[in-house]
Amino acid sequence: RKEVEQDPGPFNVPEGATVAFNCTYSNSASQSFFWYRQDCRKEPKLLMSVYSSGNEDGRFTAQLNRASQYISLLIRDSKLSDSATYLCVVNLMEYGNKLVFGAGTILRVKS
């Protein structure tokens, strides 16, 4: 079983739509959680951290359920520029603060 699992998609949505991505992780010792964004043929970049209380950054909302080992990302009012691969990432204290990456969910926003 993969340590971090995501639906690979692709999610094809029209501009203005709301889209949600889910992610599950297997290691209950995971300490911190993130969503990274990766554009085609580029490096991953931090989109937002995910805190236990849930957090919001503009059109993006992240939720964490530690009991179910589940993380979500909600994007409201999708823009063309949101088209990218979204990587669910968990942090383990082993391996020098190891980040474990999901394989990513592809989002395509169309006009």
Added chain:
Amino acid sequence: NAGVTQTPKFQVLKTGQSMTLQCAQDMNHNSMYWYRQDPGMGLRLIYYSASEGTTDKGEVPNGYNVSRLNKREFSLRLESAAPSQTSVYFCASREAGLASYNEQFFGPGTRLTVL
């Protein structure tokens, strides 16, 4: 600040050739990492260096070696390249410490093809 830089951006090798991928960061981070990314898979950790002077194996270290030359630089060496090492290689750095929410910054990647 340049952030994390990597050279080269692209490389084609023949099976059995050797090469070194270079990585440098100017953010004064203690921890540095090498990952590979293959289609349909998440980034996988090859080696990491928690601080200057230390290096350790990650999930997929076979066929690779690393050197933490100083605080800024962390190189990855393929001694005898194999087609299975065709991949995109990312270097990353992160401030160490107890704050596990510290962001990890990535370089632009090296696209390596082994024929």
